[in-house]
Amino acid sequence: MSDKNKIVSIKSNSAKGVNWSEISITIAVFLALLTLPCWISLFRHYAFDRDFxxxxxRTEPNKRYTMVHDLTDQLENSQYSSERLLEMLGDPGGSPPYQQMSWSLGECTVDSGIPSSYCYCWLEIKLVNNRLDEVRTHCS
Incomplete structure (x- = not known):
């Protein structure tokens, strides 16, 4: 009895050695996931500073009144610490620990856009446990 057996060869990647493209893709994905919190932090920092x-x-107090609306919109529902606020807005005066900070916005403007000498405005920020709690403007 004569049986003819055919030997079939199966090609395998293991015969070639290490697949470097798969290893490099795996390393790239791992590094991206590992550094993701840093990228998110940088994005948040520069996204805020780009708008404000x-x-x-700090250097042109006469422009504060026009900037305050953008600032209050961005500060609402945020969790900035007193250190971050001091870094952004400068020293409000007073002494630490800051529970309530205020910055001058200059003279109030009437509907015509002319400054009024009898009205002055401030930005007031209230902190609770070193975290932003309330942001408002006050004119008198």
């Missing part, structure tokens, strides 16, 4: 220019706020 803290340098102009």
């Amino acid at each position: 220019d803290s340098t102009i706020w």
Whole structure:
């Protein structure tokens, strides 16, 4: 009896060695996931500073009144610490620990856009446990 057996060869990647493309993709995905919190933190930091220019706020007090609406919109529902607020807005005066901070917004403007000498405005920020609690503007 004569049986003819055919030997079938199966090609395998293990014969070639290590698949470097799969290893490099795996490493790239791992590094991306590992550094994701850093990228998110950087994005949050620069996204806020892009909309609100803290340098102009600190160096040109006469422009604060026009900037305050953008600032209050961004501060609402946020959890900024007193250190971050001081970094952004500068020293409000007073002594630590800060429970309530206020910054001058300059003279109030009437409907015509002319400053009024009898009205002055402030930005007031209240902190609870070193976290932002309330943001409001006050004019008198």
